[in-house]
Amino acid sequence: xxxxxxxxxxxxxxxxATSGTAxxxxxxxxxxxxxxxxxxxxxxxxxxxxxxVKCKEVNHMAPNPEGEAQWEMNSQLSPYALNVIRRxxxxxxxxxxxxxxxxxxxxxxxxxxxxxxCVSVCPVSAMTKDPVTGIVSNDPDICTGCRYCMxxxxxxxxxxxxxxxxxxxxxxxxxxxxxxxxxxxxLLPGCVEVCPTGAIIFGKRDELxxxxxxxxxxxxxxxYNYPRETLTAGREHEKAIPEYFPKVYGEHEGGGTQVLVLAxxxxxxxxxxxxxxxxxxxxxxxxxxxxxxxxILPFAALMGLTYLTRKNMFQADDAAEDxxxxxxxxxxxKxxxKxxxDKGNGGHHE
Amino acid sequence: xxxxxxxxxxxxxxxTKPVIFxxxxxxxxxxxxxxxxxxxxxxxxxxxxxxxxxxxxxxxxLVGTGFACGGWALAWxxxxxxxxxxxxxxxxxxxxxxxxxxxGGLSIMMDMGRWWNxxxxxxxxxxxxxxxxxxxxxxxxxxxxVLVMEFAPAxxxxxxxxxxxxxxxxxxxxxxxLGALLPTMHQSSMGSLFVSAGHxxxxxxxxxxxxxxxxxxxxxxxxxxIVIFEGALVTAGLKQRVPDERPLMNRLTAFIQVLVGMFxxxxxxxxxxxxxxxxVFEGDIYSWLFIAELALIAWPVIxxxxxxxxxxxxxxxxxxLLVGAxxxxxxxxxVAYHPGDGYQYFPSIEEVLLxxxxxxxxxxxxxxxxxxxxxxxxxxxxxxxxxxxRAEQG
Ligand code: SF4
Ligand code: SF4
Ligand code: SF4
Numbered sequence: 001x002x003x004x005x006x007x008x009x010x011x012x013x014x015x016x017a018t019s020g021t022a023x024x025x026x027x028x029x030x031x032x033x034x035x036x037x038x039x040x041x042x043x044x045x046x047x048x049x050x051x052x053v054k055c056k057e058v059n060h061m062a063p064n065p066e067g068e069a070q071w072e073m074n075s076q077l078s079p080y081a082l083n084v085i086r087r088x089x090x091x092x093x094x095x096x097x098x099x100x101x102x103x104x105x106x107x108x109x110x111x112x113x114x115x116x117x118c119v120s121v122c123p124v125s126a127m128t129k130d131p132v133t134g135i136v137s138n139d140p141d142i143c144t145g146c147r148y149c150m151x152x153x154x155x156x157x158x159x160x161x162x163x164x165x166x167x168x169x170x171x172x173x174x175x176x177x178x179x180x181x182x183x184x185x186x187l188l189p190g191c192v193e194v195c196p197t198g199a200i201i202f203g204k205r206d207e208l209x210x211x212x213x214x215x216x217x218x219x220x221x222x223x224y225n226y227p228r229e230t231l232t233a234g235r236e237h238e239k240a241i242p243e244y245f246p247k248v249y250g251e252h253e254g255g256g257t258q259v260l261v262l263a264x265x266x267x268x269x270x271x272x273x274x275x276x277x278x279x280x281x282x283x284x285x286x287x288x289x290x291x292x293x294x295x296i297l298p299f300a301a302l303m304g305l306t307y308l309t310r311k312n313m314f315q316a317d318d319a320a321e322d323x324x325x326x327x328x329x330x331x332x333x334k335x336x337x338k339x340x341x342d343k344g345n346g347g348h349h350e
Numbered sequence: 351x352x353x354x355x356x357x358x359x360x361x362x363x364x365x366t367k368p369v370i371f372x373x374x375x376x377x378x379x380x381x382x383x384x385x386x387x388x389x390x391x392x393x394x395x396x397x398x399x400x401x402x403x404x405x406x407x408x409x410x411x412l413v414g415t416g417f418a419c420g421g422w423a424l425a426w427x428x429x430x431x432x433x434x435x436x437x438x439x440x441x442x443x444x445x446x447x448x449x450x451x452x453x454g455g456l457s458i459m460m461d462m463g464r465w466w467n468x469x470x471x472x473x474x475x476x477x478x479x480x481x482x483x484x485x486x487x488x489x490x491x492x493x494x495x496v497l498v499m500e501f502a503p504a505x506x507x508x509x510x511x512x513x514x515x516x517x518x519x520x521x522x523x524x525x526x527x528l529g530a531l532l533p534t535m536h537q538s539s540m541g542s543l544f545v546s547a548g549h550x551x552x553x554x555x556x557x558x559x560x561x562x563x564x565x566x567x568x569x570x571x572x573x574x575x576i577v578i579f580e581g582a583l584v585t586a587g588l589k590q591r592v593p594d595e596r597p598l599m600n601r602l603t604a605f606i607q608v609l610v611g612m613f614x615x616x617x618x619x620x621x622x623x624x625x626x627x628x629x630v631f632e633g634d635i636y637s638w639l640f641i642a643e644l645a646l647i648a649w650p651v652i653x654x655x656x657x658x659x660x661x662x663x664x665x666x667x668x669x670x671l672l673v674g675a676x677x678x679x680x681x682x683x684x685v686a687y688h689p690g691d692g693y694q695y696f697p698s699i700e701e702v703l704l705x706x707x708x709x710x711x712x713x714x715x716x717x718x719x720x721x722x723x724x725x726x727x728x729x730x731x732x733x734x735x736x737x738x739x740r741a742e743q744g
Contacts, residue, residue, distance in 0.1 A: 076399055076691060121546050123484035124470035124477060142470050145463020147402035148483045152546040156689050159399045160463055165390035167463055271691060273549055280548035285480045287542055287559060291535075292485065298535060305430060306527035312432040313523045 026285045028255040028278055029115040035134035036174070036183065037112065037205035037258035038192065039212055042270065043097050043242040044199035044226060045105040047085055051191035051200060055083040055109075058175055058182070058190035079161040082172040083109040083191055088270055097242060097264025104263065106270035107200060109191075110157045110172040112136050113279065115255030118149035118158060120281025126169075127158075133183065134205070134258050135176050140168040152281065154254055154273055188229055198228035198237065205258050207231055212248040212260050215241065255279035358724045359508065369717055372710040379707020382700045386460055394700040400693020401684075403461070408683035409705050410457035412540055413676040415490070416572040418450020420580065421497065422533040423573030427605070429526050436598060438727035441504060442584065443577050445725055448497040449712040455494060457708060458487070482542045489536035496529040508723050534566065541565025544682055552686035554629045554640045557620040561682075564620075567613040568675040571647065574606045575675070578668040582661070584726065600658045603650070606671065610651045614644055639681050646674030 055061070061080050077084055086108055091101035098104075116136050118127045126143035129136045138149075138158065149158045149169065161167025175182040175189040182189060192202040201208070211231060218224060220243045225236035242264055249267045250257035254275035261272060268274050291297055386394045397404050420443035427433045428440055459465050470476040472491075477484050499518070506515040541561035544551055557564060578599045585595065621630060630637050650657060650667035657667045684695070697705075720726050 076693075078399060117546050117548075121481050121483065122478055123481040123487060124467065126467075126470075140464070142467060142476060143464055144467045144470065145465070146458075146461075146483060147463065148481070148543075148546075150399070150402035151544075151550075152548075154548060154550070156400055156691055156693070160391075160397075160402065162392035162395070162397060162463075163390055165388060167390060169463075273690070275549070280546045281480075283558065284482060284542060284545040287545060287562065288480060288482060288485065291538075291562075292479070298531060301534070302527060302531050305530045306524055308432075309429040309527040309530065310523040312429050312434075313526065 026282045026289060028282055031114045031205055031256060031258070032132055032134050033206075034132050035114070035205040035258055036203070037134070037208050037260060038174075038189065038200055038202050039208040039260045039262070040107045040200045041212075041215070041226075042104055042106055042199070042261065042263040043244065044197045044239070045085070045107065046197055046199075047087060047105045048196065049085055050194040050196060051107065052081065052083055052085060054190040054194040055172075056081065058180060077108055077157060077159055079159045079163075079167070079170040082170060083107065086271065088265070099265040099269060102265070104265055104270060106261075106263070106272070107191075108155070108157075108271070109259065110136060110174075111155055111250060111257035111259045112172075112174060113254060113257050115279040115282060117152040117154065117254070117279055117281035120279070120285055121148045121152040123148065133174075133176070135174045135183070136171075137173040137177055138169045138171060143169055145169070154275055154280065192229055195228065198226050198235075201227060201230055203230050205260075208260055209248060209251060212251075212262055215262060216244050216246055216248065220244075252277045255282065360721045360726060362721055364718060364721060366717070369714055372714045375703070375707045375710035376714055377707075378703050379711060382704040382707065383460055385700070386704075391461075391463060394698065394704070396695055396698040396701065398693055398695065400689035400691055401687070401695035403683060403687075404695060405680075405684065405697045405701050405705050406457045406461040408680050409676075410708055411454050411461075412679040412683055414450050414457065414708070415454040415540075416537070416569050416676065416679060417576050417672065418447040418454065419533060419537065419569045419573030420444075420576040421447030421500070421573075422529065422537075423570055423605075424577060425500075425526055425530045427602075429523075430530055436602075439577055439581065439595065439598065441501075441725045442580060442720065444497060444501050445504075445719060446576065446580055446712070446716060448494070448501055449715055451490065451494050451497060453708045453712055455490060457704070460704065482539050482546070486536045486539040486543065489532050489539070493529065493532040493536065496525055496532060499525045500529055504723050504725055533569065537569035538562035538566040540569075540679070541682070544687075547687065550687055550689050551682065552629075552636050552688065553624075553626050554621070554636055555682045555686040557617075557624075560616060560620045563616060564613065564678070567609055567616070568678055571606060571609045571613065571671055572675045574602050574609070575668045575671040578602060578664065579672060582665045582668070584720070596661060596664070599664060603654055603658060603664070603667070607651050607654055610647050610671070614648060617644065636686065639677070639685065643674050643678050643681065646670045646677065 059082060061082070075081065075084055084107075086106050088102075088104040088106065090099060090103070093101065093103040095102045096104065112134060113136065114134065116127070116129055119129050119136060122143075123146060124142050124144055126139045127136065127149050128139065145160060145167070147158075147160055147169075150156065150160065158169045158171045160169055173180075175187075176184060187193070188202050192200050195201075201211075203211075208231070211227075215224070218241045220241050222241050223238050224241050226239050227233065228235040228237065245263050245265055245267065247267065249261040249263070249272055250259060253272075255278065261267060261270075263270055382394055391397060395404055395406075421440070424436055424440050424443045427436045459468065462468060471484060471487050477488070479485070500522070502518055503515060503522070506512075506518065539562065541564055544556070545558055545561055548556070581595050581599055621627060630640055647670070650671055653663075653667075657663045
C-alpha cells in the first residue's frame with residue numbers, strides 16, 4: 001500500500017470513528033402509561049395449581065403428554081404449559097417463605113417485559129409488544145422459528161413445538177391472543193380469575209407497582225386486606241403481613257416487567273435472575289446502531305475498499321501481463337518491468 | 351483477469367476412495383435432512399426449551415462459515431493490501447468459502463422451525479434491523495451471491511464463455527470490494543448475537559461489546575489458517591501435480607501472528623477490566639477451556655520461527671489455530687451457554703451426522719470441482735511464484 005492510499009484509508013477510518021461515536025446508547029423503553037400487568041405475591045400462593053389448570057383450559061392446551069398428566073408442579077414451561085408453579089425447597093422445608101429450612105412457590109410465565117429482549121432480537125418482527133397494553137405476543141404466520149427469542153429471553157419463556165414439523169412458538173400472551181381475547185373483552189386473565197388467595201392479581205402496571213410498594217412498606221405481623229382478582233374487585237381477605245424480601249421484582253429488572261413479583265426470600269432463589277436495569281436487547285441494539293446507523297459506516301468502508309480494490313486489481317492485471325511478456329522474452333527485462341509496475345500504470349486494458 | 355491464465359482443471363479419475371467415503375456421509379446427511387423435514391426437529395435433535403440452539407448453529411453456522419473465511423482473508427491480502435503474490439491461492443479459497451457459506455446457510459434453514467416464513471427476512475416492514483440475527487442472515491445472503499460472482503470466472507473460463515466473462519471482469523472490482531466488506535459485518539455479528547443472551551453466557555465468554563471484536567479476529571485467524579490447511583492438504587493429496595506454496599504460506603503466518611496477538615491481548619484485557627480473573631483461576635472446566643483456547647492459538651505464534659522451517663509443523667500449527675478459534679465459538683454458543691432452570695444439552699447422533707455430512711458434502715464437491723474446473727494453479731506456476739519471491743527479496 002502506498003502512502004497516498006494509506007492516507008485515504010486513514011481518512012475513511014476517521015469518518016468511521018466519528019460517525020461511530022455520534023450514536024447514543026439506546027435507552028430503555030419506558031412503560032406505556034396504559035400498560036397492564038399482574039402482581040404475583042409468592043407469600044400468598046398456596047401452590048394449589050388452579051391457575052395452571054385454568055391456563056391450559058383457556059389456551060386450549062393438551063395435558064402435558066411428556067410429563068405427568070395435568071399437574072405441572074415443578075415442571076418447566078413447555079409448549080403445553082404457558083404457566084407453571086414451581087416449588088423452592090431448602091433443608092427440612094418446614095416454614096413457608098423462608099430461605100433456610102423453608103419452602104416457597106413461584107409462578108413462572110411470560111413477564112411481559114417493558115423493554116422485551118424477545119422483541120428486540122426477533123429478526124422478522126413476529127414477536128411484538130402492544131404499544132398500549134404492553135402485551136408481548138407472537139405471530140406464527142410470520143415467525144421463522146429461528147428461536148433467537150428463546151436465546152434472548154432472560155426467563156426462558158418462549159417455547160418451541162419441536163415435536164411438530166410445523167410447530168410454532170408458544171408463550172403466555174396474557175390471554176389476549178386471537179381466539180381468546182379475554183382482556184379485550186373485559187375479562188380477567190384465566191389464572192387471575194381462579195386464584196383463591198389473590199396471589200396473582202390483574203390491573204394497570206403503575207397501580208400494581210404502588211400496591212406492591214405499599215405491602216413492602218407495612219410492618220410484618222400487621223393485618224392487611226389483601227385484594228383478589230383486581231385492586232378494586234371488592235373481594236378482599238384479611239391476612240397478616242409476612243416478612244417480605246424488600247424488592248419489587250420487575251420494577252427495574254432488565255428494563256422492568258409488567259408482571260411484578262413479591263416474595264419472602266431473594267428472587268434469585270426462585271429462579272428470577274438478578275438483571276441489570278438496561279435490558280440486554282437495548283445493549284445489543286446500541287452496538288448494532290453504533291455500527292450500522294444509516295449504513296454510513298459500512299458505506300464509507302465500502303467506498304474505501306472499492307477504491308483500493310480497483311487500483312490494486314488493475315495493477316495486478318498489468319503485472320500479470322508484464323509477467324507473461326517476461327516469460328515470452330525468456331525472462332529478459334524482468335526487473336525493468338517490475339520497476340515500471342512499481343511506478344504504477346493504473347489504466348485498465350483488455 | 352489474465353493472472354489466472356496458468357490455472358487449469360486437474361482432470362483425473364473422479365470416483366476415488368476418499369470421494370466414495372465422504373459421499374457415504376453426504377448421503378446420511380441428506381437422509382437426516384429429510385427426516386427433519388418430515389418428522390420435525392424433536393426426532394433428530396436434542397434441542398429443548400432451554401437450549402434452542404445446538405451444534406447446527408454453534409458448529410455449522412459459526413464454525414462452518416468461520417472456516418469459510420479463506421476467500422475473504424485472501425481478498426484483503428490480494429486486493430486491499432496489494433499482496434499480489436497470494437493470487438494463486440484465491441480461487442481454491444473462494445471455492446471452499448462458497449461451499450462453507452452455502453452449507454452454513456443450508457444448516458440454518460434446517461434449524462429454522464418455520465423455514466417457509468424465511469422470506470420475511472428480506473421483506474421491508476417485517477425485517478427488524480435491531481436484530482443481530484437479521485444483520486447476520488441478510489449480510490450472509492448477499493455475501494453468498496458475491497462469492498458466486500467472484501467464482502463465476504472459473505466457470506465461464508471452463509465453458510469458454512468469453513463475452514459474459516469480459517462483462518463480469520468490468521465490474522468485478524466492485525464485487526470484490528463488497529466481498530471484502532461483508533464478512534467484516536456478519537462475522538463480527540456472530541459474536542454480537544450473544545450479547546442479548548446476557549447472563550446466560552458464562553462470564554468468561556460474555557464479553558459484551560468485545561464480542562463482535564473477538565468474533566471478527568477469530569474469523570480472520572480461521573480464514574488465514576484454513577488457507578494454509580487446505581493448501582497443505584491439496585499439495586499432499588495431489589503430490590507433485592501442484593506447486594509447493596510453502597514460501598507463501600510462511601508469509602501468511604506473519605499476518606496470523608498479528609491477529610493472534612491482538613486476540614489474546616484483548617481477551618485478557620476484557621477479563622481484566624471486568625475483574626473476572628477469579629473465573630480464570632477457578633480451576634473448573636470453564637477456566638480450563640478458556641486457557642486451552644488461548645494456548646491452542648498461542649503456541650504457533652510463540653514458535654513461529656521453527657514452524658516456518660518445518661512443513662508438517664506448519665500444518666499442525668494451522669490445525670491448532672483452527673481448533674482454538676473454533677473452540678472459542680462453540681464454547682460461546684453452546685458450552686458456556688447456561689439457560690438455568692435445570693436444562694441440559696448434548697447433541698444427538700443425527701445432529702452430528704448432519705453436521706459431519708455437510709462437511710463431507712463440501713469435501714466431495716471440492717475434490718470433484720478442482721478436477722473439473724480451472725481452480726488450482728498448475729505446476730507451471732511454480733516458477734512464477736519463485737520468481738516473484740526472488741524479485742521481492744532481490
Ligand atoms: S419474559 Fe421473555 S418472552 Fe416474555 S416479554 Fe420478557 S423477554 Fe419476552
Ligand atoms: S422464533 Fe419466531 S418469534 Fe422467536 S425470534 Fe425467531 S422469528 Fe421471532
Ligand atoms: S395470563 Fe393467561 S396465558 Fe398467561 S399465565 Fe395467566 S392464564 Fe396463562
